[in-house]
Amino acid sequence: MKLEKCLTEKNVNQNMLNISYAVRGPILQRALHIERELEKGVKKPFRRVVRANIGDCHALGQPPVTFIRQVLALAACPALAASPDVPDDVKLRVRELLDDCTKGSVGAYSPSAGLTLVRRRVAQFLAARDGVPASPDDVYLGAGASDLIKALLGLFVQHVDGKPPAVMIPIPQYPLFSGTLSELGLRQANYYLDEEHDWALQLQELERSWREASQESHVRALVVINPGNPTGQVLTRDNMQEIIKFAYEHQLFILADEVYQENIISKPFHSFKKVMHEMGAPYSSMELASFVTCSKGWAAECGLRAGFMEAVRLQEGVRAALEAARAVAQCPSVLGQCALDCVMKPPVAGEPSYPRFSQEKRATLRALGERARTAHREFNSIPGYSCNIIDGSMFAFPRVEIPERAQRAAADAGLQPDEFYCLRLLEETGVCVVPGSGFGQRAGSFHFRSTILHPADEFQHMMDSVRRFHASFTRQYS
Amino acid sequence: MKLEKCLTEKNVNQNMLNISYAVRGPILQRALHIERELEKGVKKPFRRVVRANIGDCHALGQPPVTFIRQVLALAACPALAASPDVPDDVKLRVRELLDDCTKGSVGAYSPSAGLTLVRRRVAQFLAARDGVPASPDDVYLGAGASDLIKALLGLFVQHVDGKPPAVMIPIPQYPLFSGTLSELGLRQANYYLDEEHDWALQLQELERSWREASQESHVRALVVINPGNPTGQVLTRDNMQEIIKFAYEHQLFILADEVYQENIISKPFHSFKKVMHEMGAPYSSMELASFVTCSKGWAAECGLRAGFMEAVRLQEGVRAALEAARAVAQCPSVLGQCALDCVMKPPVAGEPSYPRFSQEKRATLRALGERARTAHREFNSIPGYSCNIIDGSMFAFPRVEIPERAQRAAADAGLQPDEFYCLRLLEETGVCVVPGSGFGQRAGSFHFRSTILHPADEFQHMMDSVRRFHASFTRQYS
Incomplete structure (x- = not known):
């Protein structure tokens, strides 16, 4: 009897x-x-690989915020509080956090939605950000935003009126969405951002997407990424009002991926919650889930896996289902929760950690702004490249002309033209960026996503490499 | 126009x-x-609630292991290494770990499956445990075992030959399994453990369960919890061989929940991997996934959310699907991974941290053994109670006689008899245990699960409370 595998490509979950x-x-x-x-x-x-594929800030040289790290160290090992290097506000913060951990240990489970103290701090942060009341009961902590986005999308996996469910997502999008929709078996309804108008979100395109998707599926939710990833645009308040009205008319649940809200370069950020509130009834009664993470912003603690969702006005039964599913997973990392607490309530003027914190935060945000401007300028100065202004986020998403002959060579190699381009860029210069096809793009247009987080020297080295490569690539294939 | 909710109990994912x-x-x-x-x-x-509902060791007074906490503190904040209180082996371990983090920061993402160093350490631990080769490539780190069990079960969500998939689980079981099967829409095929024979796993019961479930579903996997939760039995090697043969004959994928392998009291633990290997072909070629966590054992770092799965002999396409799904979630907590590293390679004799570590570990395991024996003796000394021997895990699962009149009172209150009993126990004594119906039990039998982790005094207080309560409850309803 020959042993066959129990799990094969034929009988494994095909969504996966x-x-x-x-x-x-x-x-x-x-x-x-x-x-x-x-x-x-x-x-x-080349002598080294330049990884620009992922917004992994510390890996690209952004230093950790000292206050956060001191709090984590003492929360893990309170005995170290004796060290004279530890400021008093760190000690106080650790005491507050450990008081909220059962028996004062970060090794005890927290409530599934997170420590009570941290959820309260999140609500305070939200209320201060928006000038709109926020309740800790609406706050769910998780292992980064990804964890929570998947949990929320899971609620929609249900045929309605005999039709399969669909979720609208922008194109280009962050592939967490396409990947999670695939895994959950949810249909993806694309709406295209308008590259010619700084990646604006156009109402008529939303309508088109909804109409087309509604023929064979029930569109249930609308994902908006603001600030955009990979596109870096920040929505205007007017545009958000249009989007909210659109979602209201079609009864769509808005998922607002707002993880880059602290990575703001040139335009103010407004949360969907605030704009809904300002619009008044009936929009201020709509359901909404918004996502924030410690992995981005000035903290950029990707490896700690901490973030939160604020989900407002959920029906009680829906909330109960969500909470039951979260309970099975026990709770998010308690040390991650401690980091989130620091991000929600950083040191303020007058506290011992403030001067250092403020200097660290400023340096990080200044570097981001400089890099965004450099990227925009440099990419646009390469013949065959164009790049919209980067309002926020930590990425550039330039458009690249790829000669016809190179497109045919790509097809011969069984690759998309932009994959072919990025692979050649990697092989010839060591620069690792992600092809636009991984995010989605209009047919016939080609892009890649590059992080803009490297230190200035390394960033310039990357830009020079890209420029040289593109010239030689174009020569070769024209 | 009245605003209806987008998400309601009617149109939400019914599995949830x-x-x-x-x-x-x-x-x-x-x-x-x-x-x-x-x-x-x-x-x-009563003056205080005694929480015995969850195996939350630190919350119940088990102290954290100093070595782990020092490593975590320094990994978060390497500047603290200057402290004279930090032993050299801690510093060395932190250097090794940070060398494997990109740019030396636990705030950088790790590879999705975990840090290379930690996966290698896990493989070394497994090889030493079993005397069987283990590969880091088969090791997947996760946010505790729950995270990984859900990821693996997700692979089976696929109709086969037009039949819905089912997974066999023990009754009583740990409700992570029933909860996750519900969420994923997988059918639950129950096999009952034999309470009369120390919760043995009987082959004929496996066959019965498989036969019945196979009528309307395709049974794809077999979950075995060893040491048992909530039941605390440890399987013998002979029994495991029978189980493996059974799984082989019916082409079932074995999921071995082995998270209590370090919580061993009175019987040796054998891993499924080792027993399969010893049995030779064809059994040594079977697929297998085994789960271990930092949340249990002597470390018991529940709040850090760290664990691993060893998944062996997966088909390449299946492995790729699993890895793609894991990649979307980025990676598990890097500080959690550091804790796992310490558990996989704790201090050994001759190293500076060893004396303290060894004393801490011994104290924890000794207390566990004492409590297991006390629980067994005390529960059996209460008229109307019976409790099997506790070989391993951190729970007792005593059987309780509930008078007919109390069962009717429960029905009047809309509760299961054991829920009614546990709720009354809580209201009258403050002791919080989980009704057996939450784990599953043979119809007409009633149990509860209690942790056996409390300090001796508290544990005795709990036992005395239960004894007094049961006497008065029985008087009231007989």
Whole structure:
């Protein structure tokens, strides 16, 4: 009797076969391989790989915020509080946090939705941000925003009136959404951002997308990423009002991915919650889920896996279902929750940690602003490139002209033209960026996403590499 | 126009409405309410709530292991390494871990499956445990075992030959399984453990369960919890061989929940991987997923959310699907991974941290053993109670006689008899345990699960309370 596998590509969850997450996809795998080759001394036309594929801030040189790290260290090991290097406000913060942990240990489970103290702090942060009341009961902590977005999208997995459910997402989008929709078996209804108008979100395009998707599915939710990822645009208040009205008319649940709200460069950020509130009835009664994370902003603690969702005006039964599912997973990392607490209530003027904190935060945000302006200028100065202004986020998403002959060469290699381009860029310069096809783009247009987080020197090295590569690539294929 | 909710109990994912997780269920909610009442000075027949509902070790007084906490503190804040209180082996461990983090920050993302170093350490731990080779490539780190069990079960959500998929789970079981199967829409095929024979896993019962479930579904996987939760039995090698043969014959994927493998009291633990290996072909070629966590054992760091799965001999396409889904979630908490590293490679004799570590570990395991013996003896000494021997885990699952009249009173109150019993126990004594119906039990038999982790005094107080309560309850209803 020959042993067959119990689980095969034929009988495994077919939704899971369809998941693609370009940010950690084949280009990154190849980059990791090249890094190992370089270590072994294999000759390459470059000396190091420049990873610009993922918004992994610390990995790109952004230093951790000292206040956060001191709080984490003492929360883990309170005995270290004796150290004279630890400021009093750190000690106080740790005492507050440990008072809210059962028996004062970060090793005890917290409530599933998070420590009571931290949820209260989140609500205070939200109320101060928006000038709109916020309740800790609407706040759910999670292992980063991804965890919570998946949990919320899971609620929509249900045929309605015999039709399969669909979720509207922008194109280009962050592939967490396409990947999660695939995994959950939810249909993806694309609406295209308007590249010619700084990636604006156009109402008529929302309507088109909804109309087309509604023919064969029941559109249930609308995802908006603001500030945009990978596109970096920040929505105006007027535009948000249009979007909210659109969602209201079609009874769509708005999922607002607002994780880059602290990465603001040139335009003010408004939360969907605030704009809904300002619009008054009936819009101020709409359901809404908004997502924030410690992995972005000035904290950028990706590895700690902490974030929260504010989900307002959920029906009680729906809330109960969500909470039951969260309870099964026990709780998010308690140390991650402690970091979130620091982000929600950072040191203020007069506290011992403030001067250092304020200097660290300013340096990080200043570097981000500089890099955004440099990226915009430099990409636009490369013949064949165009790049919209970067209002927020930590990415550039330039458009690249790829010659016809290169497109045919890509097809011969079984690749999308932009994949082919990015792979060649990697092989010839060591620069690792993610092809636009991983985020979605209008047919016939080609892009890539690059982080703009590297230190100035490294960033300039990357820009120079891209410029040189593009000239030689264009020569080769024209 | 009246605003209706987008998400209602009618159109929400119906699987999520069915999730029940008794460990954090209504009894706990009531206990939390009572705690708040006590704080406010409301009079009760007891002075404090004794939470015995969840294996939350630190919350029940088990102290954290100093070595782990020092490593975490320094990994978060390497500047503290200057402290003279930090032993050299802690500093060395932190250096090793940070060398494996991008740019030396626990705030950078790790690879989705976990840090390379930690996966290697896990493989070394497994190889040493079993005397069987283990590969880091088969090791997936996660946010506790729950996270990974859900990820693996997700692979089975697929009709096969037109039949809905089912998964066999023990009864009584840990409700992570029933809850996750509900959420994923997988059918639950129950096999009953044999209470009369120390919760043995009987082959003929496995066959019966499989046969019955196979009539209307395709049984795809077999969950075994060893050491048992809530039952505390440890499987013998002979029994495991029978189970493996059974799974082989019916082409079932074995999910081995082995999270209590370090909580061993009176019987040796064998891993499924080792027993499969010993059995040779064809059994040594079977697929298997085994789960281990930092939340249990002597570390018991529940709040850090760290654990791993070893998944062996997966088909390549299946492995790719699993890895794609994991990539979307980015990575588990890097500080959690650091804790796992300490658990996989604790201090050894000759290292500076060893004496303290060894004393801490011994004290924890000794207390567990004492409490297991006390629980067994005391429960069996209460008229109307019987309790099997506790070989491992951190729970007792005594059987309780509930008088007919009490069963009718429960029905009148719309409760299961054991829920009624546990709720009364809570209201009259402050002792919070989980009714057996939350885990499953043979019809007409009644149990509850209690942790056995409290300090000796508190544990004795709990046992005395239960004894007094049961006598008065029985008097009242007989």
